Amino acid sequence: MRLSAYFLPTLKEIPAEAQIASHRLMLRSGMIRQSSAGIYSWLPLGLKVLRKIETIVREEQDRAGAQELLMPTIQPAELWRESGRYDAYGKEMLRIVDRHDREMLYGPTNEELITQIVRDNIRSYRDLPKILYHIQWKFRDEVRPRFGVMRGREFLMKDSYSFDIDYEGARKSYETMFTAYLKTFKRMGLTAIPMQADPGAIGGNLSHEFHILAETGESGVFYDVAYDELAARGDIDLDSLSRLYAVTDEKHDPNAANVPPPDRLKTARGIEVGHIFYFGTKYSKAMNAVVTGPDGAPVTLEMGSYGIGVSRLVGAIIESSHDDRGIIWPEAVAPFAVGIINLKSGDSRCDGVCEDVYRALSDHGLEVLYDDRDERAGVKFADMDLIGVPWQLVVGPKGVAAGIVELKNRYSGEKQELSLESALARLTA
Numbered sequence: 001m002r003l004s005a006y007f008l009p010t011l012k013e014i015p016a017e018a019q020i021a022s023h024r025l026m027l028r029s030g031m032i033r034q035s036s037a038g039i040y041s042w043l044p045l046g047l048k049v050l051r052k053i054e055t056i057v058r059e060e061q062d063r064a065g066a067q068e069l070l071m072p073t074i075q076p077a078e079l080w081r082e083s084g085r086y087d088a089y090g091k092e093m094l095r096i097v098d099r100h101d102r103e104m105l106y107g108p109t110n111e112e113l114i115t116q117i118v119r120d121n122i123r124s125y126r127d128l129p130k131i132l133y134h135i136q137w138k139f140r141d142e143v144r145p146r147f148g149v150m151r152g153r154e155f156l157m158k159d160s161y162s163f164d165i166d167y168e169g170a171r172k173s174y175e176t177m178f179t180a181y182l183k184t185f186k187r188m189g190l191t192a193i194p195m196q197a198d199p200g201a202i203g204g205n206l207s208h209e210f211h212i213l214a215e216t217g218e219s220g221v222f223y224d225v226a227y228d229e230l231a232a233r234g235d236i237d238l239d240s241l242s243r244l245y246a247v248t249d250e251k252h253d254p255n256a257a258n259v260p261p262p263d264r265l266k267t268a269r270g271i272e273v274g275h276i277f278y279f280g281t282k283y284s285k286a287m288n289a290v291v292t293g294p295d296g297a298p299v300t301l302e303m304g305s306y307g308i309g310v311s312r313l314v315g316a317i318i319e320s321s322h323d324d325r326g327i328i329w330p331e332a333v334a335p336f337a338v339g340i341i342n343l344k345s346g347d348s349r350c351d352g353v354c355e356d357v358y359r360a361l362s363d364h365g366l367e368v369l370y371d372d373r374d375e376r377a378g379v380k381f382a383d384m385d386l387i388g389v390p391w392q393l394v395v396g397p398k399g400v401a402a403g404i405v406e407l408k409n410r411y412s413g414e415k416q417e418l419s420l421e422s423a424l425a426r427l428t429a
């Protein structure tokens with residue numbers, strides 16, 4: 001992409017309405033624009049990152065054996081009356097009436113709809129287990145939408161639903177998702193700590209929230225330092241974790257039997273990027289989701305649901321990876337892999353080298369942002385750092401004369417002068 005042609009409305013001023021770094025940076029770097037409270041448009045740069053995150057989430061769900069489908073955003077009220085949640089959900093649910101006076105709603109989650117689909121289409125235990133998921137916009141009329149996409153009213157969620165014939169199966173599905181979540185967040189360069197959580201409005205009795213540690217996190221978290229030791233060895237699974245103390249503030253009990261001594265108890269702030277629930281027959285019973293079991297008798301399905309805040313993750317990643325100049329994208333979710341800074345646009349030799357490099361890297365399948373604008377070098381450096389492109393190739397008249405370019409790493413800040421060939425070899429390796 002040539003920056004001169006790209007729709008990237010960056011802001012020089014710090015937006016007054018934004019209280020935390022990720023919100024400020026997403027506005028300043030031209031990733032999003034607010035349309036109403038807690039509702040955003042994703043501009044090209046923001047959408048690129050959102051899609052990368054979505055792709056990682058999708059790949060890990062598929063790898064775990066979950067199957068993607070797509071349910072609508074608008075749902076009928078009667079379905080929610082079956083589960084009893086239509087009234088219980090209260091003001092957070094956006095209620096709509098269609099032209100025939102039918103009550104509809106913009107889905108805040110999909111337990112009811114997926115239960116209906118499975119109930120109507122799966123009859124026998126032989127067709128189980130199943131984990132089904134979709135990545136779809138949700139709406140929750142939050143009392144206090146804030147922090148940009150972190151607590152929006154409209155937000156993108158990946159939600160999976162598991163259907164099993166018995167508790168053992170359901171527990172296995174839960175474990176499968178638990179492990180998939182750890183992999184998913186790791187691929188994005190994040191350390192997400194699973195915390196024993198309260199199931200709240202979704203219901204049930206086994207639940208974990210996945211938290212990324214950040215000072216601006218909305219939740220307080222408490223956990224045993226042994227977690228860090230296990231995580232360093234890659235030894236986290238549901239069993240090892242269940243022996244450790246790791247809870248959010250709602251569940252924190254200083255007198256609980258397994259609370260570690262004060263010097264082993266870490267307290268921090270966390271951003272909830274995922275939440276998983278086992279809730280047994282809560283919805284299947286109310287909605288009569290029953291299959292024929294091995295002995296011919298009817299069995300009420302065992303269910304769980306598993307959410308990831310896809311749009312929230314964009315903010316959460318920035319929150320955990322930025323400096324005072326801008327965003328520092330982990331390579332796996334960076335909107336562009338390489339930025340080219342032409343220090344003297346209009347100079348035929350600089351232009352020539354930049355064009356060659358741009359083509360070579362693009363041909364290699366790398367996403368490249370080429371700053372070909374007629375702007376001061378300072379502006380170009382500042383914008384590339386603000387956007388957070390992981391690798392930056394700086395091409396100037398002096399270097400070009402000597403066959404040399406500068407390669408800068410956004411993460412370490414390290415700069416290296418290299419021949420053009422070595423720089424290309426390094427970037428395409």
Ligand code: P5A
Nearest residue numbers: 109150151152155159272273274275306307309312
């Ligand atoms: C699990 C999947 C559920 O809704 N039903 C389907 C269950 N869980 S949850 O915890 O309520 O939401 C799942 C994840 O969605 C993100 N999230 C939000 N992101 C942005 N703005 C919001 N207002 C918002 N609300 C929830 C969180 O990451 C949460 O873990």
